[in-house]
Amino acid sequence: MAKKEFYSFYPGCSSQPKASADNFLRSSNAMCDALDIKLKEIDDWNCCGASIGYAGGGEVPRLSLSARNIALSQQQNGDADIVAPCAACWIATREAQERVEHNPKVGEGINAALAEIGLKVESGKMPQARHMVEVLVEDIGLDTIAKGVTKPLEGVKIAGYVGCQTNRPFGIAGESFENPLYLDHMIEACGAQAVDKYEKKVACCSGALMFSEPEKGHALVKDIIEAAYDGGADMIVTPCQLCQMNVESYQSNINKTYGTKFNIPVVYYSQLIAVAYGKSSQEAALDGQIIRAGKLEDIANK
Amino acid sequence: MSDMNQAMVQKYRSNFLKEVEANVEEGTWVKMCMQCGVCSGSCPLGPHWEHPQQELFMMIRAGKREEVLSSSSMWMCTSCYNCIARCPRGLPITHIMHGLASYAKRLGLAPKNQPTSKFGDIFWDSIAKNGRVNELKIGVSLYFMNGFSQGIKNALASRELGMAMMKTKRMSPTEYFGGHKCKDLSGIAKMLKKAKEFEAEHITKFGE
Ligand code: SF4
Numbered sequence: 001m002a003k004k005e006f007y008s009f010y011p012g013c014s015s016q017p018k019a020s021a022d023n024f025l026r027s028s029n030a031m032c033d034a035l036d037i038k039l040k041e042i043d044d045w046n047c048c049g050a051s052i053g054y055a056g057g058g059e060v061p062r063l064s065l066s067a068r069n070i071a072l073s074q075q076q077n078g079d080a081d082i083v084a085p086c087a088a089c090w091i092a093t094r095e096a097q098e099r100v101e102h103n104p105k106v107g108e109g110i111n112a113a114l115a116e117i118g119l120k121v122e123s124g125k126m127p128q129a130r131h132m133v134e135v136l137v138e139d140i141g142l143d144t145i146a147k148g149v150t151k152p153l154e155g156v157k158i159a160g161y162v163g164c165q166t167n168r169p170f171g172i173a174g175e176s177f178e179n180p181l182y183l184d185h186m187i188e189a190c191g192a193q194a195v196d197k198y199e200k201k202v203a204c205c206s207g208a209l210m211f212s213e214p215e216k217g218h219a220l221v222k223d224i225i226e227a228a229y230d231g232g233a234d235m236i237v238t239p240c241q242l243c244q245m246n247v248e249s250y251q252s253n254i255n256k257t258y259g260t261k262f263n264i265p266v267v268y269y270s271q272l273i274a275v276a277y278g279k280s281s282q283e284a285a286l287d288g289q290i291i292r293a294g295k296l297e298d299i300a301n302k
Numbered sequence: 303m304s305d306m307n308q309a310m311v312q313k314y315r316s317n318f319l320k321e322v323e324a325n326v327e328e329g330t331w332v333k334m335c336m337q338c339g340v341c342s343g344s345c346p347l348g349p350h351w352e353h354p355q356q357e358l359f360m361m362i363r364a365g366k367r368e369e370v371l372s373s374s375s376m377w378m379c380t381s382c383y384n385c386i387a388r389c390p391r392g393l394p395i396t397h398i399m400h401g402l403a404s405y406a407k408r409l410g411l412a413p414k415n416q417p418t419s420k421f422g423d424i425f426w427d428s429i430a431k432n433g434r435v436n437e438l439k440i441g442v443s444l445y446f447m448n449g450f451s452q453g454i455k456n457a458l459a460s461r462e463l464g465m466a467m468m469k470t471k472r473m474s475p476t477e478y479f480g481g482h483k484c485k486d487l488s489g490i491a492k493m494l495k496k497a498k499e500f501e502a503e504h505i506t507k508f509g510e
């Protein structure tokens with residue numbers, strides 16, 4: 001597939017200025033600039049309901065939220081692919097499409113709700129909803145990305161933590177659920193070294209339950225970090241905003257509970273690519289890390 | 303017990319499977335389970351489930367209505383989709399678990415003070431009101447969801463993280479007064495109201 005002229009961009013709640021993935025948004029802008037990816041943000045997009053929306057929202061209200069985004073995208077950007085950098089947004093959008101296509105009753109409810117605001121979605125006629133990673137892997141290609149690298153991330157060893165929702169239930173075409181390889185390949189395309197057989201690559205960070213069941217969440221994250229250290233990693237990289245937050249920001253709490261001494265940076269793929277393409281520390285949003293990624297900053301500042 | 307719960311008991315008599323098929327998200331799949339247990343073996347919070355997934359499916363078929371709907375089990379789902387990816391029968395287990403949890407809540411049978419259920423409400427209220435998540439307000443309500451003094455304790459315990467988020471510009475105190483939101487809030491409210499009405503009607507009338 002070739003790169004599209006532009007993509008209809010659905011950033012999602014965490015990737016807004018001064019929200020928890022502000023560092024993703026900034027580095028993604030730098031990455032898109034480096035790779036010449038053009039994004040047109042969907043005007044007035046709303047929250048996808050995330051995985052936890054089911055509790056208060058039920059089925060039809062929750063899926064109507066995504067349907068509104070789809071209809072707005074179509075109205076503003078025609079057939080352009082909807083691109084979400086957040087796995088939860090991407091999954092929710094695809095699930096809404098699937099439900100409209102396969103469950104006429106739910107589809108009817110969604111369209112009745114949309115009709116209130118003069119919008120509709122039609123089975124078989126919705127634009128494709130894609131993850132930002134799909135654009136990189138499928139439309140641009142990791143070989144092409146590797147060719148444009150001006151500052152290879154030499155001497156940095158990175159654990160590619162794919163997590164859950166970027167990988168399941170849809171995943172990236174051609175990759176296995178148990179051992180997807182694209183993130184390792186992306187690390188290598190940037191000139192860094194990927195941890196071989198990272199044992200917790202597709203393990204769960206506890207998602208939204210980190211907020212409601214923190215002790216259980218910390219236990220899961222502890223294993224994810226331990227496995228990265230076991231593999232000799234200098235840092236962890238992830239495609240997911242919730243994984244990034246959960247794995248980076250509770251390390252001091254985990255240290256208190258378990259007597260560990262974790263202090264490992266957790267960055268986004270967009271930050272690796274931005275630095276490898278010669279963007280500054282600030283453009284790559286390395287100042288947005290709670291645990292600073294010193295090795296990347298050194299390369300960026302060189 | 304809620305009126306709606308009574309009505310459902312009357313309506314489906316002892317056929318809980320039929321009730322689930324009619325009213326729970328993706329509930330028609332339940333009868334396809336072959337009890338292999340792969341799902342519960344794949345679940346990250348597996349040890350914390352009072353009844354593992356396949357057991358819930360068996361209990362539904364055996365008509366154990368109260369036990370299933372009042373269980374804390376479904377609330378342990380982190381939405382990791384591991385079970386979906388591995389189920390040999392292709393059951394959309396994640397969605398069924400979400401569906402069971404939200405149906406139990408609708409009938410007033412969900413366990414009281416279940417933290418994920420409460421958090422889910424806080425989250426949904428924030429979206430319904432603003433169209434987008436207000437992370438700071440959700441965080442604050444979350445600390446205080448078990449009362450004021452617990453809230454102060456939680457907030458103090460998390461102040462280090464809060465400071466770090468502010469310092470790295472990943473959270474802004476101004477979010478508390480306004481913050482991220484959609485423009486067409488009245489449209490979103492209308493849409494959600496209609497969707498809610500449709501769903502309520504769909505549940506009470508289904509199968510007639
Ligand atoms: S993996 Fe599928 S078939 Fe096996 S017990 Fe779970 S739901 Fe049933």
Ligand code: SF4
Pocket residue numbers: 341344345346347355378379380381382383384385386395396399
């Ligand atoms: S999606 Fe939910 S039920 Fe399924 S394995 Fe993950 S946490 Fe368990």
